[in-house]
Amino acid sequence: MTKKSAPTVGDFVTAAYVAPKRARATEIAPADRSRPKSPRARRPIKFIPMEELMLSDLEANSNFVSLPTEEIERIAQIFGLSSEDVAALYAPRI
Amino acid sequence: MTAFIGIGSRGGLRSFGGTQFAQVNRWCTTWFKRDLIHFSQALTMRFNGANMVLRLISEDRLLVRMQIFQAGTRIASIAFRIDPQQQRAFLSWTVLTPATQRTGAFKHILQNLLLVLRDCGITRISLVASLSHGGYVWAIYGFVPETAGQWARLAGVLRRKLLAIASELKPAELDAVQKLVASPDRLALRALAGSAIPVRDTTLGKHLLMGTEWKGELDFSDGPSVLIYLKRIGVVP
Numbered sequence: 001m002t003k004k005s006a007p008t009v010g011d012f013v014t015a016a017y018v019a020p021k022r023a024r025a026t027e028i029a030p031a032d033r034s035r036p037k038s039p040r041a042r043r044p045i046k047f048i049p050m051e052e053l054m055l056s057d058l059e060a061n062s063n064f065v066s067l068p069t070e071e072i073e074r075i076a077q078i079f080g081l082s083s084e085d086v087a088a089l090y091a092p093r094i
Numbered sequence: 095m096t097a098f099i100g101i102g103s104r105g106g107l108r109s110f111g112g113t114q115f116a117q118v119n120r121w122c123t124t125w126f127k128r129d130l131i132h133f134s135q136a137l138t139m140r141f142n143g144a145n146m147v148l149r150l151i152s153e154d155r156l157l158v159r160m161q162i163f164q165a166g167t168r169i170a171s172i173a174f175r176i177d178p179q180q181q182r183a184f185l186s187w188t189v190l191t192p193a194t195q196r197t198g199a200f201k202h203i204l205q206n207l208l209l210v211l212r213d214c215g216i217t218r219i220s221l222v223a224s225l226s227h228g229g230y231v232w233a234i235y236g237f238v239p240e241t242a243g244q245w246a247r248l249a250g251v252l253r254r255k256l257l258a259i260a261s262e263l264k265p266a267e268l269d270a271v272q273k274l275v276a277s278p279d280r281l282a283l284r285a286l287a288g289s290a291i292p293v294r295d296t297t298l299g300k301h302l303l304m305g306t307e308w309k310g311e312l313d314f315s316d317g318p319s320v321l322i323y324l325k326r327i328g329v330v331p
Binding site: 045046047048049050051052053054055056057058060066067068070071072074075078079080081084085088089090091 | 227
């Protein structure tokens, strides 16, 4: 924890109260340049490929990773897999 | 040579312009049957806003790059091409912030995209399944290799990976997997991806396909593939 130091009289003297010196242009401080940016603004936005999120979504529900039953049946029919092959390949064991 | 458009909260138009604005607007009216604002709003549904850059490339192909915002913060960027004459779309890349995990944001992006592509008469989406996760994830999401040649090339890679773990599989398992890898049918990729045989703390499908690269497509006329995709992106429960 840090505590702000108490303001001094000098802190209250702002440019508005100081008359410009003769034959000299008024100095204009660049806006906000001295103000530090918020940590959120300074931090670069990190992006990750959508595939990573898709995978974590799949793994959040392990049953969801497996193929639908109808699709397993269709695949078995197309590739001539026996019911033992299907059991070996697609039985959810993880 | 682009058009740009900014959509704010509740679909309000925030900014627009660009040298191709009129041409892109005409493209939307022709192929999407509504104007560019509606096109942008459809892609921004369920988000707080978006900045889009659109460009017509070679006749009627539209290239779209889009930054998506939620609560004032950029949460995603996506790039894709739509070729309505060929009835094809190509999903180039999509990135999101890690904070969007478990928010379903990527599903909303894919749902919006699907609706827009459907309204543009697109019948297939293609992409390059790559990076560390893409080769496995897109197969699980219903995509299959674009051509038999693509599948043959990928099958060669999978055969080599399978050899390295052959001793860890039971003879019956190895037999069934070898049958799939040797098949000329590109649907074999899905059959392999869905395999739940445990291998090295994961499943066989994931072990074989993680880190692979292949050109894939989702054909809307293939009912089972579309159904898998719709389920994965949350359109169908």
